[in-house]
Structure formats: structure tokens, C-alpha cells
Amino acid sequence: MTIIAEHGFLLLSLACLFGFFMAWGIGANDVANAMGTSVGSRALTVKQAIMIAIVFEFLGAYLAGGEVTSTIRKGIIDPTALTGNPELLVFGMLAALLAAGTWLFIASLKGWPVSTTHSIVGAIVGFAAVGISVDAVHWAKVGKIVASWVVSPVLAGVLSYALFKSVQALILNHSDPFTRAKRFIPFYMFAVGFLMAMVTMLKGLKHVFKDADFNMSFGECALYAAGVGILVAIIGGYFLSRVKEDPDADRDNRFASVERVFGVLMVFTACSMAFAHGSNDVANAVGPLAAIVGVLKTGVIAGKTAMPSWILLIGGGGIVLGLATYGFRVMATIGRKITELTPSRGFAAELGAAGTVVLASATGLPISTTHTLVGAVLGVGFARGIAAINLNVVSTIFMSWLITLPAGAGLSILFFYILKAIFGA
């Protein structure tokens, strides 16, 4: 207890610093994974992608990120194991943030495809199981999280397979795909708006208006979400009406104009992707920070404390700074490289992935956006939509999975004992 009283401000500053570092890393690297396909397919310029990322990452984190944040914050560790010494949770979460941040930095240097989610979960489980006690970990919850890492890419694959098949049946397999595209794409836009609005109302607004008595039935939510979806479809319809057929481009490839129609749709799915990413991955930085702030403010590990909104601002600010300082460059490089995904495929992959991630966010499961997107791209591939997919990457990702968990755990255990030694606990 005395440690918290004595060093409270220092610990708080450290927590903010580490949390900000983590958020910076997410903005610098992770967002580009989520948005790169939109830039690569020429649906968005880098500048537009950054603007969309800033707005929708923040909206996603604020409106739909609450469940995942609370999982990271208090779902993995059993608070009752720590009642006597709340400072251990502070050290542990600091160590976890620092470990995950360090590991991500090393991995970026080496060019390994690691996920922020896996490193932070590995780090939290690591310090809790070794530094405190094996019983301090909610193993059932951890099991569920790990299972979701397997399920999420598969689900995203199935969704994007179905989406691409529907595009084939409704648009591509007809003699006038351009007109068909203009007619049917608003429905996909509706789905994008509906999805985001539904998750926000079902899960997000509870966190935002905690005090106000906020109660809506499922039916009401669906009704309002449908309204939002229609609004989005109308806005999209306006932009679609401005796309004209380009006979010059069509001579080379008869589907060039059709792809330009899909390019409009991809702006919307890019928004949903940023929203989904914000709702799930921002928690990786914000969750541990929120746990630390909670202990420092009250001196105990409370089960239910309101999360101050400035924590989210630190997360959002870190992401924006990461995008502005480094993510910009990453996005430009990646956008130049990912040119094989045309808008008609890119949208199917993005919407399949975004749908899965948002679903996971609503259930409070921290999953990897990148892995989910890889699963979604494979799904489009199974529908015979992509010229060549390098399956080696799938095994590399699987390996990085297996390495990240013990590496994140090991680093966090190390930092945990160092912090304990420094503060003399």
C-alpha cells in the first residue's frame, strides 16, 4: 500500500508512457495492416486512408471497445488473488505493457508478422502465472481467448467466401456487370452501416452512457441500426451515381469500370475495418493502463470502476501520433505492394474480417485483426477469386503465434521482477 502512496505519481507516469508507446506502435504498424488493402487497390489515397483511420479507429475504440478493454483489464487475471497487494497488479500491468511493446519492436525490426493482441495476452498471463500464482489466471477465459484465435480467421474466411460468391452471383456473372454493380452495391453498404451501428448500440453505448439509464431492446437496436444502414446506403448511392463507364479502360479489361464501382464500396469497408480494428486492438494499449489507473486511484483492485475517458484519449492520441510519424510511411509502402487485390476482392476480404472482429469486440474477445484478415483473404481465394496465395505465410503466422506467447510472457516476467526490485516490494 505504501508503495502506491509513495510512488503513485511516478507509476502513473510510467503507465501512461508505456501505454502511449504501445498505442504508438499500433498506429505505426498495425493500422497499416488493416488499411493497406484499401490503399493497394487504389480505392483510397494514403492521405484519405490516414484520415479514415484517425476518425474510425477512435470511434471504434470509444463506441465499441469497452468489452475488450475490460477483458484485458480484469478478465484474464482473477482480482481476488491480489487483494492483499494491489501494487503487484500495477507492476504486472506495467511489465506487460513494456514486454509487449518491446517484443513488437523487436519483431518489427526482424520483420516477423506478430500480433499486438497475442503479445499483450501472453505478457499478462506470463506475469500473473509466474509472478503471482498459477491460480491468479482465469484459465477458462484464457482458453476461450486462444480458441477465438483459431475461430476468428476461419469465420472471417467463411464470411468473405460467402460475400465474394454473392458478388459473383449478383454482379460478375451477368452480361452487364456495371449496371448490376450499381444496383446491388448499396446493399453491401447497408450491411456496413448496419454492422457498425448494431455493435455500437448493443455494446458500446452502455459503456459511454454508464450513468444515464440506457436501455434498448434488441429489436429497437436493430431498427435504429437499419436506419443508419439505409442512410449509409443513400450516401453511398450518391457517390456511386457519379461513377461513369470508361470505355478506354474497358478495352483492356472488360471489368475495369466494374472495379471502379467496387472502389466506392471499398471506401465504406475501409471505414468498417478501421472501426473494427479500433474496437478490438486499442484495448491492447488501453486495457492495462486502465487497470493500473484503477488501482492507483482507489488503492484497491475494484471489480467495477468507471474508466476515465482521458485513458481512451491517450490510446487514441498514441495511435494518431503513430500514424502521423511512422504509419504514413508504412501505409504508403504497403499500398504500393498490395496491388493484387482488386476492389471487388478487397471489399469481400475487408468486410468479412471487419464483421468477425466487430463480433469478437462485442463478446469481449481480444483477437488479431491481421490474422483475421489473412483468413478472409484465404476465403476469397477458395472462391477462386485470387490469382496466387502463398500458403507459406500461413505457417509463418502460425509459428509467430507460437513464439510470441512465450516471448511476451518471458519478457513480462523479467520486467515484473525488475520493477518489483526497483520499488522494493
Added chain:
Amino acid sequence: MAITNPIHKLLGKSPIKPLQEHMTEVVKCAELLESFFDASFANDWGHAEAVYDRICESENRADDLKKQLRLHLPKSFFMPVSRTDLLELLSVQDHIANSARDVAGLMLGRKIMVPAAISTLWMEFLKGAIATTQQALVAINELDELLETGFSGQEINFVEKMIEELDQLEQITDHFERQIREQLFNLESELPPVNVMFLYKIIETIGDLADNAERVGGRLQLLLAR
């Protein structure tokens, strides 16, 4: 920091564009035979040799494209078409270029003169064979549209029609081949016997141009049918 992106690494380089480039180069070899025979009929072997060199150049470029494509098609690639079928298609395409080079090479090596009596029919036969390879290229150029539709729907019918046309062109060439053999047979007693043997060989090789062009269509059909 190394900028690596799993999504980028996941997407392999499409083999379709290189396959089309290869076929374009192959057809160029076949098309050059027309001016080669024009030169040989005019007994202008200097010009014929220059054309032969250009055929070899195109054939070499096609060979390079073939090698590159083979190298960049690792077993770990998951594609909408079978890798084996794709490689077979590539090697059938390559045969066309080889046949074109062989025709010009055989002619040039012995400075064989095609008898004036059959020269008109000969050119029609040659043009028929070239047209067949050109039609095969048209079909191969549909591969990106096929990929765009995910190998389904209207586009399949469209390509099927192209392959039918290809088969018809090959039949026409076959018909010319039979005619020209017949006429050469009537003339052969008056011609130097060794040259006649080679003329038969050359007729057969020109026929191979069309045969292999038809097989390109057949392979393409296999790609669609997975």
C-alpha cells in the same frame, strides 16, 4: 525498421500476366514465318536469315519468360487453377515457338525452295496455322477476365466459344495440310529426293503450330473445369 506486411506476403505474384506475355511472344515467332517464306519465295536468303534471327530472338525471350514463370510458381502457391495444368499449358505454348523456329531453321539450313506450283496453297496453309495460334492468344488473353469473375458464369461461355472457333481454325489448317501433301506427292518425282523429305518434315512442323495452338485451347478448358 523493416516494413513487412503479412497481407502483402500472402499475395503471390499472379502467373496470368507472364503467361499471356509468353503467349504473345510465341505468336510473334509464328507470325514472322510469313515474311520468312515471302523472302524465301523471292530467293532472298539474306533477308530470310534476318527474319530467322528475329524468330530466334522472340523464341529466346519466350524461353526466358517460361523459366521465370516456372521459378516463381512455388508449390506453396494456392491458385484458382491447378499448378500442374498451368505449367502444362506453358509448355504447350512453348512448343509453338519451337516449331516456328524449326520450320525456319530447316528451310534456311538447306535453302530449300518450295515448288512454285504449290506456293499459293503453301501460303494459305501457313496463314491458316498462324491464324490458329493468334486465336489461341485471344483465348489466353481472356484469362484475366476469367479470374475477375472467379472462373464462372457468362465469361466461361464466352471463352468456350473462343475455343470452339480455335478448333474450327485448326480443322481448316488440317484440311490445307492434307491438300498440300497430296500436291507435293504428285510433284515429288521431279524434285530432289532429300529436299522432298525435308519439305514433308516442314509441312508436318507447320501443322504442329496449329495442333499445339489447339492444345492450348484444350489446356485452357481443363483450367476452367476444375
